[in-house]
Amino acid sequence: MTRTSARFAATGAAVVLAVTGMSGAAAADAAPAAPTGSAVVHESTAFLKDSALNGLVVIPLPTATPSYDSSTGFSTSFPVTGGDVNLQGYYGNVQLGGSLLFVNLFTGKTAVFKQLAFSADSWAITGVPVGGTDPVALLDPAGTTDITRTGATQTVTAADLKVDAEGAQYVDTKLNTTFFKAGQSIGNFSLSFTTGS
Incomplete structure (x- = not known):
């Protein structure tokens, strides 16, 4: 050569x-692919009627997607935006898209929660109040609960969804009401979480 x-x-x-x-x-x-899935909060017609009679409404804000059925009630789907969780091991958390606006129509008071998440550690749906930095536990899946895993997808369904004591106190104070109570049933809950690559 x-x-x-x-x-x-x-x-x-x-x-x-x-x-x-x-x-x-x-x-x-x-960047690795983000996890996908959604959490669905279903409010029963009984809870909707009760809250409406007390002048209280909860409005899901983008990117949450609401839907209504006159026989079953109001549902909101929150897209999974991140997180890492082991539902069967009860640890980790799932970040959810969208926000929640609570309004007292009688007083004009409001409360807004952003950075929604489902914490498997505390088994609660949490949100950070606008103007705050710490998450507040809002709702607790309860009742008959089914947790399954198929490949990279985990699901949980809870037959009941209850108001958390911390959330009840915070929202009642912000809205100047005494409507929300710890353990108050609002409907049911489901979550599907597929791990990203």
Whole structure:
């Protein structure tokens, strides 16, 4: 091999290594896929009627998706936006999209919660009040609960969904009402969580 041929071969090898290294770096820089799924909070018609008679409404804000059925009540779907959880081991949490606006139509008082999440550690749906930094436990899945796992997808369904004591106190204070009570049943809950890659 001549000196010129050797120089061309070395240059070619350097180019191949550089391209391979760059493609490896690009692959390493690619963000992993985010987890997917949704949490569904279902409010029973009994709870809806009770809260309406007391001038109280809860309005889901984007990116939550509300739906209503006259026979079964009001449901809101919150998309999974992040997190890592082991539902069967009761640890981790799931970040949820959307916000919740609580309104007392009689007093005009409001409370807004952002950064919604489901905490498997405390088994509660939490939200951070606007203007605050610490999450408040709002609702607790209860009753007959079924937890399953199929591949990367975990699901939980709870036959009952109760108002958490912390959430009841916080919302009652903000709205100037005494309607919300610890352990008050509002409906049921389900969550589907698929781990990202």
